[in-house]
Amino acid sequence: MGAVAAAGAQESGRLLGILPPMVAFRSTDTSGRTTGLLLRCVLYSLLALGLIIVDKRYDHLGKIRRVLSIVAYPVQIAVASPFEGWDWFRESVSSRGALRADKVKLEAELRLAQFRLQRYEALEAESQRLRALRNNTAGITDRFLIGDVMDLDLDAFRERVLVDKGARDGVFVGQAVLDSGGVFGQVARVGQLTAEVILVSDATHAIPVQINRNGLRTIAVGTGDMGRLKLPYLPTSADVVSGDLLVTSGLGGGFPAGYPVGTVAEVKRDPAQSLADVDVKPAAALDRSRELMFVWLKPQASSPVPATSSAPAASAGHVAPMPAPAQSQSAAAMPAKTPPPAKTPPPAKTPPPAKTPPPAGANDE
């Protein structure tokens, strides 16, 4: 670089000081015409346009993309591995004292967690019994799979991460993804070996939630900012205060019910507006989590409703055990890019008599 700068003390070099005065193009290929440039340009552009349309409109490109993602995998691994290697190195040279301190801390945390779990298991069993009475088994988790976030930047302006589990491990598009704090996002795209997860904070992501305190249901929408979600469909009169915990409602069938999504950070009520402006702080550590959980929901074997009615908006009305704000229904029809498969929970009006409850403890939480 220095040599280039030194070699070319030409007129324009003075302009920018250290930079090379002129970029040296060395090829002898200076004939004026490039044969068929226009033709090739048009051909390639049409090909690319065709790809865009086919990829957008139809779902035929999944296989091609999967193959291409295998080709891209070595590059991704090559970029990610030095950073992972550094982490590993730092871990392996950490001192005995630090490890001991960590161990003591973790043991204390574990004891606390076990203490809490005792009560939790009883509550969980009770909740399942009650739900079984209502034959509402929607959104009960079946099994988990842990995946590691790959240390890559996918897109600076979209909230996505790449995880090292893919179609080979049974991951599917629309699958719910959690981290240790709460709901992280859902799977947007699946490769053979990797999966792309779209965060709850992505501007195109929406998730059905309810306020834990009073059961008020609404939709939490991403803002494109990792530290903030918003609830755009709550009327100014809605009963929401800052500090309220939001949990997944399980409506729509994509997410398991009852997992924390975030806490309400700020409620702005402008009397001139009909809707309140509610900011939510996500519960998951969206910018820090390295380990994510893929969740499989328990299949609804006992659902008496045929799966043909697929519009969530159509069913949302009569599922509601409590009056729903009208906005949440229209918003339920506006899921993210990858709408979760709309499962229709059984109508609460006509509970069928005593179905067999799901086996207790099958939920491997």
Added chain:
Amino acid sequence: MMRDTRIRRLPMSLSALVALALAVLPLPSVLEAFRPDFLVLVVFYWSIESPRAGGLSLAFMAGLALDVIHGVVLGQHALALTLMAAWATHLRLRLRVFSILSQCLTIFALLTGYQFILFWVDGATGNPVTTFGRWLAPIIGALLWPVLAGILSRLHER
């Protein structure tokens, strides 16, 4: 001519691979918006330097690679990169005699056109980006151009 073409292929694909790796290199999230489009600059360089060695094919393939690696609709970067590489090829004889400042300005125009096509496809496929951050990349890329082109021209000198 044939020999000339064959010699170019290796540094071409090598530099493209390195640039592709730089495109997904993890950065602190503060710097993320400032990441220049390395691969685009590399493709521009090769379409100006030796278009006969497959500048447009390189552009198309590199675009597809970006689509896959960024996980956007397939063909988006390919379209933008093909069009802008063709424009760069068209301008290449003029670019050779430009001063460094004019070169940077031209590259800035090309990069802005590239971002505009991305922006347009994003909007057309109903997936718009809501921040203004993406319009920063052309400025950074144009500032980086002299350095990058200098490195590349030294690279394939030997």
